[in-house]
Amino acid sequence: MTETGPVTVLPVSFVGGAHGPWRVTASTAVVGEGLAGAERLAVHEGPGPDGAGAVWTLRGVVSHARYVTAAESRALAARSPALGRDGATRAALIPVRKSPRWWALAQDERREILEERSRHVTLGMRSLPAVARRLHHGRDLGEPFDFLTWFEYAPADAAGFEDLVSALRATPEWDYVDREVDVRLER
Amino acid sequence: MTETGPVTVLPVSFVGGAHGPWRVTASTAVVGEGLAGAERLAVHEGPGPDGAGAVWTLRGVVSHARYVTAAESRALAARSPALGRDGATRAALIPVRKSPRWWALAQDERREILEERSRHVTLGMRSLPAVARRLHHGRDLGEPFDFLTWFEYAPADAAGFEDLVSALRATPEWDYVDREVDVRLER
Numbered sequence: 001m002t003e004t005g006p007v008t009v010l011p012v013s014f015v016g017g018a019h020g021p022w023r024v025t026a027s028t029a030v031v032g033e034g035l036a037g038a039e040r041l042a043v044h045e046g047p048g049p050d051g052a053g054a055v056w057t058l059r060g061v062v063s064h065a066r067y068v069t070a071a072e073s074r075a076l077a078a079r080s081p082a083l084g085r086d087g088a089t090r091a092a093l094i095p096v097r098k099s100p101r102w103w104a105l106a107q108d109e110r111r112e113i114l115e116e117r118s119r120h121v122t123l124g125m126r127s128l129p130a131v132a133r134r135l136h137h138g139r140d141l142g143e144p145f146d147f148l149t150w151f152e153y154a155p156a157d158a159a160g161f162e163d164l165v166s167a168l169r170a171t172p173e174w175d176y177v178d179r180e181v182d183v184r185l186e187r
Numbered sequence: 188m189t190e191t192g193p194v195t196v197l198p199v200s201f202v203g204g205a206h207g208p209w210r211v212t213a214s215t216a217v218v219g220e221g222l223a224g225a226e227r228l229a230v231h232e233g234p235g236p237d238g239a240g241a242v243w244t245l246r247g248v249v250s251h252a253r254y255v256t257a258a259e260s261r262a263l264a265a266r267s268p269a270l271g272r273d274g275a276t277r278a279a280l281i282p283v284r285k286s287p288r289w290w291a292l293a294q295d296e297r298r299e300i301l302e303e304r305s306r307h308v309t310l311g312m313r314s315l316p317a318v319a320r321r322l323h324h325g326r327d328l329g330e331p332f333d334f335l336t337w338f339e340y341a342p343a344d345a346a347g348f349e350d351l352v353s354a355l356r357a358t359p360e361w362d363y364v365d366r367e368v369d370v371r372l373e374r
Contacts, residue, residue, distance in 0.1 A: 070293040106257040
């Protein structure tokens with residue numbers, strides 16, 4: 001069987017405030033409440049900072065994949081670039097919370113909405129290898145967002161990234177999103 | 188679509204030490220390292236105690252189901268008793284960690300091993316409504332165990348519970364268990 005993806009759990013903190021390599025260029029409340037204004041963003045891997053001096057700190061863990069099949073996992077692994085590429089000077093942090101109605105669904109129902117009806121994996125695949133992506137899970141941690149998705153791309157790929165985000169927001173899956181913020185960044 | 192199961196995340200701490208309503212009658216290292224000796228066990232729901240005075244504290248969250256289908260979810264909900272029944276004076280806390288090999292598998296591969304090859308859900312269903320069960324997830328929290336399963340049953344149902352535990356340990360799914368402790372309790 002395929003053995004790809006992270007096998008350990010990596011805690012990651014996204015810290016909005018006055019420090020960090022990423023400059024916040026926009027912060028939009030897409031669904032529900034937004035985030036307070038922050039000038040810069042730092043991304044900490046490993047046991048988190050205490051949040052002192054931060055405007056906000058969002059936490060999540062890079063953990064095992066929850067929906068993709070073995071075949072999809074292989075295809076994604078073959079095309080997915082690493083984070084931190086030299087030319088990838090644009091980034092987006094998109095924290096999302098899904099509704100109680102989503103979490104009350106069974107695994108097969110959630111998978112059907114996510115892929116068979118919304119083509120979430122397929123849409124993401126189309127933006128590879130231009131757009132690097134890493135998903136962080138916050139739900140079991142009691143965090144305000146269930147997911148923190150982090151994207152990195154080159155300025156030349158910005159239009160393709162906007163297409164991806166727009167396409168996802170138009171899917172049936174997004175009917176279950178009850179809070180979403182879109183933070184754009186440059187370094 | 189079905190909407191069953193918890194829609195919020197409930198943190199739970201299992202505290203082994205000198206206090207609590209449950210008396211530890213046995214603690215067995217089934218696979219890998221065991222737990223230190225504790226006379227009693229307390230179960231705390233909500234934001235956890237600080238662990239002061241405890242011999243060990245294991246944390247997990249009651250969260251959404253990860254593998255069951257909508258049909259299985261309905262069948263389980265229809266037969267599952269509540270915790271805390273008067274006659275259910277026996278309990279078991281079975282902390283389990285699965286191997287990196289398990290977590291590297293895709294969702295469809297894990298589901299196939301768990302149910303199609305190991306009949307985990309089917310076996311659990313057979314012990315309902317005699318054995319009440321609640322699953323707590325610890326993996327994303329960075330806890331030493333991925334799962335803390337809690338069972339409650341009446342003395343008259345003890346043999347059925349032993350059959351369930353033995354049957355599960357003989358499945359292909361259990362090849363992926365790399366640490367398991369079995370703590371038995373009475374109140």
